[in-house]
Amino acid sequence: MVGDSLYTVEPGEGGGWPAFDGVVAQFDPDEDGRITIAHASDDPIWARSFTGMDRHIGNGDGILTREEYAIASNEMMRGGLARVRLGGEGDQGSSAIAWRHTKGMPSLHDLGEQIIATPALADGRVYVRTEATLHCFAVDRTDS
Numbered sequence: 001m002v003g004d005s006l007y008t009v010e011p012g013e014g015g016g017w018p019a020f021d022g023v024v025a026q027f028d029p030d031e032d033g034r035i036t037i038a039h040a041s042d043d044p045i046w047a048r049s050f051t052g053m054d055r056h057i058g059n060g061d062g063i064l065t066r067e068e069y070a071i072a073s074n075e076m077m078r079g080g081l082a083r084v085r086l087g088g089e090g091d092q093g094s095s096a097i098a099w100r101h102t103k104g105m106p107s108l109h110d111l112g113e114q115i116i117a118t119p120a121l122a123d124g125r126v127y128v129r130t131e132a133t134l135h136c137f138a139v140d141r142t143d144s
């Protein structure tokens with residue numbers, strides 16, 4: 001978080017979100033055909049993803065419907081580094097995304113591991129956390 005914005009990295013095309021039917025089968029013990037986010041509490045990565053989908057794309061009721069998941073996963077499939085404006089009232093939808101940079105970000109294949117945390121920005125560097133490594137990216141300024 002910097003100032004009035006949250007910076008987040010999302011998997012792009014090829015990283016992919018699994019189909020709703022497979023996900024709902026994993027997190028729907030009451031078999032109502034929806035993901036009750038509380039049912040994912042034992043899986044913090046999924047719980048965080050579902051919570052973000054429900055808050056930013058859905059209606060924030062703690063339940064992820066097939067329609068919310070479809071819109072959110074489609075939006076997230078665009079991937080890249082995004083600046084999301086904080087604040088506002090009600091459902092901001094994708095209008096809260098100030099910009100998205102989809103070129104030149106490392107992908108799962110580039111890093112060899114899944115990215116598991118939002119990157120951190122500090123002193124002109126981007127830090128990206130994967131399963132076993134913390135990567136640091138910066139512009140080489142040795143010639144300037």
Ligand SMILES: [Ca+2]
Nearest residue numbers: 058059061063
């Ligand atoms: Ca919802």
